[in-house]
Amino acid sequence: MTTETLLYLEGISVSFDGFKALNNLSLAVGTHEMRAIIGPNGAGKTTMMDVITGKTKLDVGRVSFRNTELMGMDEVAIANLGIGRKFQKPTVFDSHSVWDNLELAMKANRSPFTSLSWKLSQEQQERIHKTLVRINLEPSAQKLAGALSHGQKQWLEIGMLLMQEPELLLVDEPVAGMTDAETEKTATLLRDIAKTSAVVVVEHDMDFIRALDVRVTVLHEGSVLAEGSLDSIQNDQRVIDVYLGR
Amino acid sequence: MIAKSILPLLGRSGIVFLAVLAAVGIGVPLLNLSTSTDSFLHVPDYAVTLGGKYLCYALLALSVDLVWGYCGILSLGHGAFFALGGYAIGMYMMRQIGARGVYGNANLPDFMVFLNWQVLPWYWHGFEYFAFALLMVVLVPGTLAFLFGWLAFRSRVTGVYLSIITQALTYALLLAFFRNDMGFGGNNGLTDFKDILGFSVQAASTRAVLFMLSALALGLCFVIARQIVNSKFGKIIIGIRDAESRVRFLGYRVEHYKLFIFVVSAIMAGVAGALYVPQVGIINPSEFAPSNSIEAVIWTAFGGRGTLWGAALGALVINAIKSYLTGALPNAWLFVLGALAIVVTIYMPKGLAGLFAGWPKVEAKIPAPQAQLDGAE
Numbered sequence: 001m002t003t004e005t006l007l008y009l010e011g012i013s014v015s016f017d018g019f020k021a022l023n024n025l026s027l028a029v030g031t032h033e034m035r036a037i038i039g040p041n042g043a044g045k046t047t048m049m050d051v052i053t054g055k056t057k058l059d060v061g062r063v064s065f066r067n068t069e070l071m072g073m074d075e076v077a078i079a080n081l082g083i084g085r086k087f088q089k090p091t092v093f094d095s096h097s098v099w100d101n102l103e104l105a106m107k108a109n110r111s112p113f114t115s116l117s118w119k120l121s122q123e124q125q126e127r128i129h130k131t132l133v134r135i136n137l138e139p140s141a142q143k144l145a146g147a148l149s150h151g152q153k154q155w156l157e158i159g160m161l162l163m164q165e166p167e168l169l170l171v172d173e174p175v176a177g178m179t180d181a182e183t184e185k186t187a188t189l190l191r192d193i194a195k196t197s198a199v200v201v202v203e204h205d206m207d208f209i210r211a212l213d214v215r216v217t218v219l220h221e222g223s224v225l226a227e228g229s230l231d232s233i234q235n236d237q238r239v240i241d242v243y244l245g246r
Numbered sequence: 247m248i249a250k251s252i253l254p255l256l257g258r259s260g261i262v263f264l265a266v267l268a269a270v271g272i273g274v275p276l277l278n279l280s281t282s283t284d285s286f287l288h289v290p291d292y293a294v295t296l297g298g299k300y301l302c303y304a305l306l307a308l309s310v311d312l313v314w315g316y317c318g319i320l321s322l323g324h325g326a327f328f329a330l331g332g333y334a335i336g337m338y339m340m341r342q343i344g345a346r347g348v349y350g351n352a353n354l355p356d357f358m359v360f361l362n363w364q365v366l367p368w369y370w371h372g373f374e375y376f377a378f379a380l381l382m383v384v385l386v387p388g389t390l391a392f393l394f395g396w397l398a399f400r401s402r403v404t405g406v407y408l409s410i411i412t413q414a415l416t417y418a419l420l421l422a423f424f425r426n427d428m429g430f431g432g433n434n435g436l437t438d439f440k441d442i443l444g445f446s447v448q449a450a451s452t453r454a455v456l457f458m459l460s461a462l463a464l465g466l467c468f469v470i471a472r473q474i475v476n477s478k479f480g481k482i483i484i485g486i487r488d489a490e491s492r493v494r495f496l497g498y499r500v501e502h503y504k505l506f507i508f509v510v511s512a513i514m515a516g517v518a519g520a521l522y523v524p525q526v527g528i529i530n531p532s533e534f535a536p537s538n539s540i541e542a543v544i545w546t547a548f549g550g551r552g553t554l555w556g557a558a559l560g561a562l563v564i565n566a567i568k569s570y571l572t573g574a575l576p577n578a579w580l581f582v583l584g585a586l587a588i589v590v591t592i593y594m595p596k597g598l599a600g601l602f603a604g605w606p607k608v609e610a611k612i613p614a615p616q617a618q619l620d621g622a623e
Contacts, residue, residue, distance in 0.1 A: 053495065079497035091492045093485045100481055110498050112506045118478035164496065 006031045006198050007052070007168055012061030013222075014047055021047040022058070023222035029168070034194035036209045037202045038233075039219035040243045045202045046088060048219070049170045053085050054078040065168065080110065084166035088173050088202075090153035094146030098137050098156055101145050102128045105160035128163070134192075135159035136185065150177040158189065168198045175208050187211035206230075206244075218243065255476050256469070259602070263555035264465055270297075271461025275454035294453050298525045300565045301460035304558035305467055305518035307545040309511040312471050314543070315551035316480065317507050318487030320405075323412030324515050325539035326419050327387035331516030332523040332533060333423075334386055336436035337370060338379035339447070339524065343440050356438070357431045367429045376443055383520040384513050391512030392505065399501035399508075404490070413536050420534035435530025442524050453525065460521045464558060467514045471554050474510070483507055544583065548590050550599025559598055 007029040014022040022044045029035050037045050050056035052063060054075045063070040070078055079085075093101050106124060108114070120128075132138040135155040140148065145156055154174055161169050171190065175183040187208055193199055194214075203209055209216060209230055216233050218225045220243065226236045233239055253261065274297055278289040306328050313319040345352035349359040354366060372378040394415060398408060426432035445452040474480055485493045486500055494500050523529045532538075542561070549560020564586065571579045594600060 075491075075494045076497055076499050079495050085495050087492075087495075091489050093481075093488055093492065095484060095488055096481055104478070104481055104485060104493075105496050112479055112499075112502050115479035115482055115503075116474065116477050160496070 004031055005029070006033070006066060007200075008064045009048070009052070010062050010064075012048075012051060012058045012063065014044075014051060014056055014058050020222050022051065024061070025219070025223045027217060027224060029198055029200060031167075032194065032196070032198055034190065034199040034201065034212060034214040036212055036214050036216045036230075037200060037219060038204065038206075038209065038216060038243065039225070042221075043219040044222040045219055046172060047222075049085060049172060049200075049202070052078075052170060053083060076110075079164070079166075082165075082167040083170065084161035084164045084168070085170045086154075086157045086161055086172055086174060088176070090150065090157050092145040092148075092153050092156050092160065094144065096145055097142050098132070098145055098148070099128060099141045101156055102131055102159055102163050105163040107163065107165045131159045131162050134162070135189065151179065151182040154178065154186070155189070158186075158193075162193065166197060168200070169193065171199060171201045173202055173204070175203065175205050183208050184211065256472055259553065259555060259599075260468070260472055263558070264468065267461055267465050267468075271458050271465070275457050279451060279454050291450050291453065294450070294457050295525050296569060298453065298457040298460045299522060300562050301457070301464050302518045302522035302525070303542070303545065303565055304561040305460070305464045305521075306515050306542050307549065307557040307561035308464065308467060308471060308554055309514035309518065310542050310546045311549075311551060311554055311557035312475070312511045312514070313508055314546060315553070315557065316475050316487065317483040317504060318490075319504060319508060320409045320543070321412045321508075321511075322409045322536065322539050322543060323414075323416035324511070324542055325536075326416035326534055327391060327512040327515035328519035328522070328538075328542075329416075329419070329423075329529065329531075329533035330387045330390065331383045331519030332529040333430060333436065333519075334373075334379055334382040334516070335442075335520040336439070336523050336529040337373040337382075337430075338376055339439040339442055340436050341370070341374040342442065343438065346440055347438070355431070355436075357426075357434065358429070361426060363429075370429065380520075383516050387512040387516030387519075388509050391509045395505045395508040396501075399504040402501075413539070416534050416539055417536050420531050420536075423531035423534060431530070433531065435528060435532075436523075437528040437530070439524065439527055447524055447527060456521065456525050460525070463517055463521055467517070468554055468558070470510075471514075474507070475554070479503070479506075541583070544587050544590075546597075548586060548594075548597055550597025553599040556597050556599030563598065 005028045009025060009027040012022055012025050013020065025044065025048065037048070039045055047056060051058050052070070054070065054073050054077070058071075065081060065083060068081065073081070093104065096104070103120065106128065132141055135158060137152060137155060137159065140152065145153065148156060158171065158174065174190065175186050178186065183205065190199055190201065190212060201212065215228065216230050217227045218233060218239050225242065226233055226239050234244060256264065274289050274294060277287050278291065278294050281288040306324065310321060310324050313321055340355045343355065347356040347359075349356055351359045354363060358366070373382070398411060403411065422428055423430050424433055430436065439447050441447055442452065482493060482498060483503055486503060490500055519533070545561040545564050546557040547560070548564055549558065550556030567582065568579060571582060590597060
């Protein structure tokens with residue numbers, strides 16, 4: 001890895017009532033790098049995302065993003081710093097149209113007073129339009145997000161992340177509940193996004209990970225078990241024992 | 247030109263609502279004052295006062311809908327803001343009594359003379375001026391809502407926990423205002439009002455004007471509220487209602503949005519209370535009773551959440567039923583109210599407004615972004 005480090009987790013630990021969800025975990029993600037995270041249930045994948053986005057406070061260790069210490073910042077401050085997050089369960093605004101969902105996510109002044117007198121510029125409308133095309137939802141722009149299929153909601157949420165123009169996207173299980181064709185499209189989309197931003201993807205679907213063709217980190221019991229190409233991971237005996245073999 | 251920018255914002259239902267409100271607001275006072283008492287068209291004085299009271303309740307319901315229907319904040323304490331607005335205008339009217347009170351003391355309201363107080367408490371100063379009282383009608387509920395909201399929303403108190411502390415807020419105020427030492431007339435509250443801005447509060451013409459003002463306030467607040475909920479701000483608070491964490495992870499300070507809408511809503515409730523008190527002629531601590539706030543929530547649910555006009559309609563209909571039943575079947579009212587709450591929850595989740603939803607495109611007046619694009623190009 002010659003690219004410079006964008007996100008750096010150093011020896012982080014988090015415990016809930018004595019249960020160590022993360023145990024001395026260290027991880028570095030470079031600028032414009034896409035990284036896949038795999039691991040059995042309870043390995044700490046989602047907790048790790050919670051720590052990065054400020055939802056969960058860590059006990060030990062440090063997290064830095066673009067050389068900025070994230071400790072002490074809340075979700076909003078971290079989101080505005082340039083970290084976007086897609087939740088495991090697709091979370092979009094069901095009672096708003098697809099278009100409005102993207103408009104609300106678009107990078108802009110977030111103050112209530114600005115929002116009261118907000119008007120879309122032509123350039124911004126075009127950006128929403130481009131994102132609609134990119135996430136295959138152009139024909140559904142006027143549909144309520146609640147009326148979308150599960151897979152389409154996943155895309156919409158990814159589209160909302162794009163509108164935020166983050167430098168780092170944390171994407172939790174993007175292809176859960178998708179058809180094979182949709183999964184393939186999602187892999188293409190994420191590879192495309194990774195050209196301009198860093199992406200961390202948590203997934204269980206091995207075919208999808210293969211399609212992404214990126215460096216893989218395996219988490220187990222709250223720390224990194226192995227890291228490398230998918231092929232080397234799949235041949236790693238420790239990984240087979242705790243995860244792949246089961 | 248203004249009409250052109252406002253009409254699409256209101257939607258068809260909003261325009262119908264405002265038209266009916268304008269007709270009632272002008273028609274009722276007119277039919278009361280300009281027709282003889284034996285005329286078929288005459289509206290009796292008591293009906294004007296009763297109707298004016300309903301309009302104030304409708305404004306209270308609208309303010310509840312703004313926070314609950316759009317932002318998901320179920321306030322069970324909005325009656326507190328309503329009562330505070332009422333007390334502010336009540337204090338002005340107490341000062342207007344002057345030496346005409348039972349004890350003839352020009353400097354102190356009767357209840358203070360009765361308590362052997364010698365000087366007017368500091369917080370009563372200024373209330374001899376109408377403008378000051380009006381300012382307080384806005385400022386007192388607004389400030390309380392700001393402080394309360396700032397603490398609650400910053401600590402991320404949501405859902406049923408928030409509802410419970412709003413209930414505690416109004417209950418605490420109820421107990422405080424009951425105390426004579428508070429200086430707000432204790433148990434009896436403020437009453438025996440004589441006039442407002444020099445006009446007798448008993449006069450039919452004053453009542454007619456108050457009725458008109460109540461309709462006007464309801465109409466204005468409706469337009470303001472519609473303006474807010476149709477803006478990007480409005481879409482964000484709906485987002486907060488449906489998926490709060492999504493809004494937060496998009497980088498919006500959720501607590502600032504909640505605080506803003508909560509304060510605006512509290513001010514509207516305060517204005518409603520200020521119009522209510524001159525019409526009913528009394529304000530006492532029972533207005534802080536938790537049951538009042540809960541009733542306002544039932545009006546809103548009955549009328550239909552998230553439409554604004556539905557909440558107002560709900561308040562009018564339920565109070566009309568209440569007035570009829572408390573006369574015809576006094577013991578039945580609470581049972582009917584309880585039954586209404588249950589029926590609405592189970593069979594009419596969208597309330598009265600939902601019954602009109604079958605009408606073609608009542609609320610679906612969102613301008614198509616594609617059209618916006620075409621227009622811009």
